[in-house]
Every structure is written in C-alpha cells, then in structure tokens.
Amino acid sequence: MGKKVSPVKDFLAGGFGGACLVFVGHPLDTIKVRLQTMPRPAPGQKPLYAGTWDCAMQTVRKEGFFGLYKGMAAPLTGVSPMFAICFLGFGIGKKLQQKHPTDDLTYLQYWNAGMLSGVFTTVIMTPGERIKCLLQIQADAHTKKYAGPIDCIKQLYREGGIRSIYRGTCATLLRDVPASGMYFMSYEWLQHVLAPEGASRSDLSVGRTLLAGGMAGVFNWCVAIGPDVLKSRLQTAPEGTYPNGVRDVFRHVMKEEGPRALFRGLTPVMLRAFPANAACFMGYEMAMKFLHWLVPDKS
Numbered sequence: 001m002g003k004k005v006s007p008v009k010d011f012l013a014g015g016f017g018g019a020c021l022v023f024v025g026h027p028l029d030t031i032k033v034r035l036q037t038m039p040r041p042a043p044g045q046k047p048l049y050a051g052t053w054d055c056a057m058q059t060v061r062k063e064g065f066f067g068l069y070k071g072m073a074a075p076l077t078g079v080s081p082m083f084a085i086c087f088l089g090f091g092i093g094k095k096l097q098q099k100h101p102t103d104d105l106t107y108l109q110y111w112n113a114g115m116l117s118g119v120f121t122t123v124i125m126t127p128g129e130r131i132k133c134l135l136q137i138q139a140d141a142h143t144k145k146y147a148g149p150i151d152c153i154k155q156l157y158r159e160g161g162i163r164s165i166y167r168g169t170c171a172t173l174l175r176d177v178p179a180s181g182m183y184f185m186s187y188e189w190l191q192h193v194l195a196p197e198g199a200s201r202s203d204l205s206v207g208r209t210l211l212a213g214g215m216a217g218v219f220n221w222c223v224a225i226g227p228d229v230l231k232s233r234l235q236t237a238p239e240g241t242y243p244n245g246v247r248d249v250f251r252h253v254m255k256e257e258g259p260r261a262l263f264r265g266l267t268p269v270m271l272r273a274f275p276a277n278a279a280c281f282m283g284y285e286m287a288m289k290f291l292h293w294l295v296p297d298k299s
C-alpha cells in the first residue's frame, strides 16, 4: 500500500531537493555548458578546452573557484521552484492514475507520472535554462554581454520579447518529458529493489536513497544528453541562426559534426548527475519526513 501525500508537501520538499541539487551540481554544470558551446576550432588549431579537467582548470585559473559557480543565482531562484513543480507534477501524475490515494502504481505508471512532471516543469525550465546557459558561456570580459540574470532577462525581452525568453521550448520538452519519466521510474524501481527483505519502500535508509537518487540522475541523463546538446546550442546561438528551431540545430550538428557531437559534455554531465541527484532526493525525502512530522497526513 502506498502513502497519501499532500501536494503542498510534494511542492515544498521538491523545492528543498532542488536547492540541494544546485549547491552540489552547479560547478560541473558550468563545465558541461562551456564544453557544449565552445567554438569549433579552425583546422589545425587546438580546441578552447581539451576536456572536462582542462575546462575546470582554465576556469579556476582565469576566474577563480567561484567562476565555476557563475550563473548560480538563476538556477537557485529557478531550479528550486522548478523542482517544486517537478515533484508536484509527479505527485499529480500519480494521483491521476490511482483509483484510491493509497493504491500502488506500476513502473509504467511511474514513468507516465514522470513524463507529466516534465511537461509541467518546461514553463519554468525553458527561460531558466536560456538565462543560465547564456551566463555560463561568458568566460571573459570580451564575451561578457550580461551583468546578471535580471539584466539577461531585460536584454532578451528588449531584443525579442517573450519569444526570445522562451527560445528552446520544444528542445526542452524533447529533453525533459522522456528523461523525467526515466528519472522517477528508475528512482522508484531502485528504492524497491534495494529495500532489504521484509522492509517496505517507505522504510527509507540514507544509503539506499543516495544510491537510488544518484542512479536516477544517471539514467535521466542517458536519455537527456542528446536533446540537451541541441537545446544548449539553440539557446545560446545569435538571434536568427536557427529559424526552424531544434530541427535546424539537429540538421546542422549532423552535417557539420556527426552524431558524436550529441554526446558533447557527457563526462561532466555524468560526474554531476550522481552527486547532484543523490543530494536532491536526499533533500526531498528529509524535507518530506520533516513535513510529515510537522503536519501528519490524515490517512
């Protein structure tokens, strides 16, 4: 039997989980975006970054350790509410498929609920990612166009209105709908299979939650990495570069760089995925426990 959970608790605990994810994961996210969007080297020239380590070292040397935390204000103010909506959407998705609030769900139903949460989060994810990516690729004074997230929103609005702020919506849906299905289904599956004989899914352990949460992040990114490259390219390209959106980016990437380019940034993505999502689910479960203690659910 499952447990009845209030949507308000899902929202609040999800928000706390999101804040934990940003603190742990942002430095590797910066490296990922820089690798994904660095200019192609001219024939015979070396690429700007040789790889993950080189990108991290160059960033720390030129911009100091906090260079890796560049653009974090936007995800902190954006990712926390986004994860709040994400866990709320997942909760709603589960409820929509239950006849009774305590009915157990199949893994396919967890997948469906996860996909619905991916649709919910796009509203906030698309502008959040657009601003974050634009700030993250500002490596030096020459490339610095935006003073910060607010300035970035203002400039985008001035240049192209709401359309510009929401550039990359299809690419974000393409990335997050299947990836969120995978995220929540794999988390629930791992919590079940890792639970010792006789223990139930709700008898949480720290080790199991960290492992299931971390692996859910890894599975999420196995599905998300290709569309993520397309999204980062689209959201950071100068106005008018891709008139047909993500389809144009895909065609351009295939023609110029081949399918390997769809895995650009995979190392920092995977290095970040485990700790960031372990922290996220741990934060979520801890906050949920606290909220249950504070306001017990009526069953």
Ligand SMILES: CC(=O)O[C@H](CC(=O)[O-])C[N+](C)(C)C
Pocket: 021, 086, 121, 175, 176, 179, 180, 183, 217, 220, 224, 273, 276, 277
């Ligand atoms: C692509 C992304 O944002 O994935 C989230 C996990 C992460 O590593 O940030 C999960 N989710 C898409 C469900 C929000």
